[in-house]
Amino acid sequence: MQSDTAEKNEATAAATQTQGAAPQRDKTKGEVLLDVQHLSKSFVAATSFFGKPTSFVQAVDDVSFQIHRGEAFGLVGESGCGKTTIGKMLVGLLKPTSGRIIFEGQDVTDLDPKERRKYCRDIQLIFQDPYASLNPRMTVSQIVSEPIITNNILPADQVDARVDELLDRVGIRPELKNRYPHEFSGGQRQRVGIARALAVNPKLIVCDEPVSALDVSIQAQVLNLLEDLRDDMGLTYLFIAHGLNVVKHISDRVGVMYLGKLMEIAPKNELYHNPLCPYTQALLSAIPSPDPHLSRKRIILKGDVPSPIDPPAGCRFASRCFAKVGACEVEHPDLVEVLPNHWCACHRYANVKPEDITKLARQIQYEAARPTYGMGGSDANADPISSDPDTPAEAKAKGEVLPKSK
Amino acid sequence: MAEATADTVKPTAEKGESIWDDVWYSLSHNVTAMVSLGFIALVALLAILSAIFPQILPYDPYAQDLSQSFAAPSAAHWFGCDQQGRDIFSRVIVGGQVSLTVGLLSVSISLVVGVTLGAIAGYKGGKVDTVIMRCMDVLLAVPSILLAITFMAALGKGIDKAVVAIGLVSIPEYARIVRSQILSVKENDYVSAARVIGDSDAKIIFRHVLPNVAPSIIVRATLGISSAILDAAALGFLGLGVQPPQAEWGDMLGRGRNYIFQAPHAMIYPGLAITLTVLAFNLLGDGIRDAVDPKSRRR
Structure with missing residues (x-):
């Protein structure tokens, strides 16, 4: 009782x-x-002979x-x-x-x-x-x-x-x-x-x-x-x-990490529909699709994760990034709020007007995406992000506004 | 007995039944372990009774009868007689007093000290670990009998000192076993979980780490009893431990060895007493190990 x-x-x-x-x-x-x-x-x-960390x-x-x-x-x-x-x-x-x-x-x-x-x-x-x-x-x-x-x-x-x-x-x-x-x-x-x-x-x-x-x-x-x-x-x-x-x-919200750094933080649907950081984009395109008829494009990363013992001086992801610019190899970008509630650490979005950011992100994605083998053929889905977290209607029901895609 | 079985059909469902009831249930249904326990109890009982009531012995274990020197086993002398014509059966029973005490006490000493040191070294790591384990290495570097002789030289003669010396020299072995086991057990997530919950170090060691190290300790300790009995004999041989004419298994075995061709029984029976006792301790140890492990426990 x-x-x-x-x-x-x-x-x-x-x-x-x-x-x-x-x-x-x-x-x-x-x-x-x-x-x-x-x-x-x-x-x-590693330590030296006398136990001093090297x-x-x-x-x-x-x-x-x-x-x-x-x-x-x-x-x-x-x-x-x-x-x-x-x-x-x-x-x-x-x-x-x-x-x-x-x-x-x-x-x-x-x-x-x-x-x-x-x-x-x-x-x-x-x-x-x-x-x-x-x-x-x-x-x-x-x-x-x-x-x-x-x-x-x-x-x-x-x-x-x-x-x-x-x-x-x-x-x-x-x-x-x-x-x-x-x-x-x-x-x-x-x-x-x-x-x-x-x-x-x-x-x-x-x-x-x-x-x-x-x-x-x-x-x-x-x-x-x-x-x-x-x-x-x-x-x-x-x-x-x-x-x-x-x-x-x-x-509700998701943070994406790469090699000890937070690369991007955004509300779930925002992140899945509008990934800004190239690493997030590649990660999302790697989600397998259970539908064999759905042929899609994927971003395939080359190379391995650099050793965390001597991380690269610039952006941690620069060595594998498909969208890097000169600044990327020099300094790791700060995590900044590029869109409302959407934080991203990427030099590509520095000095870009908020309304152009989604467009730029899409452009980066499409340039990097390569077709993979599927049974779809002609009606191949051009969207490298095949995974659909919530339909626009579902998201609306939850009080979120999806960014315009396509 | 029938009642017990009926009660224990679902041993874990009963509320308020302690873990030790489960352990005993499993152990009591292990025939090998129970036979071993019975044998150990018999030897111990005879040793204790012969100490309190010497009249139960067929002969005085210290009475010499040179006419019976090396007499073969017969109805009168079940295990025969030794060089001085002393009855070996009586001496084996009395010898159990010293041998069992030496075996159990010296193992207890090395068990308590060795497990404590090993647990601290393994769990704490770092400098504490280095200091403790280097001390253990120093002890291990010297042959154990030599080390025991050194201890005895410092402590003086006598069987009680021999027990301490034998206990001390085998501490490093226990410490090493416990430390290495703890190094692997403490990496388990359930140890981290205990830390997240807020358990103290002592509670983590005693409740989460040591119970999972127990199997290897039990096996080593039961084996340790035999080597302790033999070490005591070796010390006695050097005139440091058991002093003649005191009856003691290891000592009888050592002296009987000189007459192995003329009178093998002088060596065989004390040897059998050691072997069977050690075997019984080992089998009982196996049974206990299985009984305390929930996975192999009988239900």
Whole structure:
């Protein structure tokens, strides 16, 4: 009975929270929950004989972004671009080399262990690999109750009821709580991981590729669960992924990373319909299409990602960019707001009038796109961006205005 | 027994049942482990009883009867007699007192110290790791018997000192095993998860890391009991550990070896006592390892 009322209270609290932030699902203009300022992290790559570091891997380089309360912020980029490092710094598993992390207006970058504990509760992490993230020697009930007990969230006699409630919430029958992780499937294990993260009533959850280890049918279930949880509990997500389709499903805004730098930040539909940074354009054109009749053009990148040990002096992407100009090899462009709410780090858009930017972006894309083999032939889709996130009608229903295309 | 089986049809569904009930359930259904446990209990019981009530022994283990020197096993002397005509059966039973104590105590010493040092070194890393492991390397560089002799020279003679010396010299082995295992276990996401939740280092080590290192520690510790018994015999041979005429398996084995062709039984029976005890500890260790691992636990 007691837990029932507690649940209701919590639900109402969560409801008021979301109401204030997002009356019509426009989560881009709420209160700033997390403010990341000029965050950098470098790892020592080699040391001299006496242990003095001689070279560094610049994993994250001067990254700034904000996440609003109730929002799902997607972070995409290829392997090794620093997405996970950012996530680990936010939850305190890694210490930033420089920069600040400001959570709810408080600087949490250098907290002493005692204060950190309180902040620990507010930011939780969901791991990529559900097979490695659960201790094989603890039962599910022990795994989920541990954060509650460690942080003294509930008196001992209420912990059991809370564990049942959490497991029920993520879709695991509470009868199974005395089983061990190896008795569950990958999707169920990931649900247990989610329940553990929820156990401390966090405000922000960093999802570090939470579905990339699951097969596609299970991916959808887990993503839907995460969406439901956000709506019900007023959660905010930082959603790290390398699959654009996954990010498209869950995010409100998306940031694109390349080699430790943020290249572009925009609301989801804006980014998918109107990618500005050439890297984003190439990334989007790489989304496979399930329709074999759809012949399309793709932007094919040449070469490899440069080594992060000695990143190029200019734009990080310049060595593979199909649209580079002289300035690109000299200096990395700043991330600037080239269109309203649409930030991009690219020299090509410097000194271009806002109304011409979309046109220029299209032009860059079409010049680089090459036809690929499909069965379509004559009615080949000229648009290299084959993936359609939302139809214009759908986007309109959500209160977004799509940029004019074609 | 029937009641127990009925209760444990769904051992995990019962509320309030501790993990140790599950472990015991699995262990008690492992025939090999239970036979081993029975054998160890028998040897230990005989050793304890013979210490309290020496009259249960068929002969006084220290009484010499030179007319029976090297007597072959017979109905009167089940395991035969040794050089001085002492009854080997009585001596094997009494020898268990010293051998089991030496084996268990010295392994406990190296287990506690070695696991603690290895866990700290492996988990903390960096300078702490370097300091601890270089000290262990220094200990490993010297042959263990030589090192034990050095310790005994400092501590003095006696079986109690031998236990400490043997315990100390095998610390590095445990520390190395634990450290290397922890280096791999601590990279698992569930350790990161515990840190994100806000667990203290001690809690992470004891709750998340060490239980996953346990299998290799259990196997090493059960093997360690045999080498501790043999090391104690070697020290006794050098006049540092067990002093004659004290009955002790390793010592009896060493002395019997001189007469292997004339009277093999003087060596065979103490040897069998060591072998079977060690085998029993190993098999029991295997059973415990399986029982504490949720994946291989019997249900």
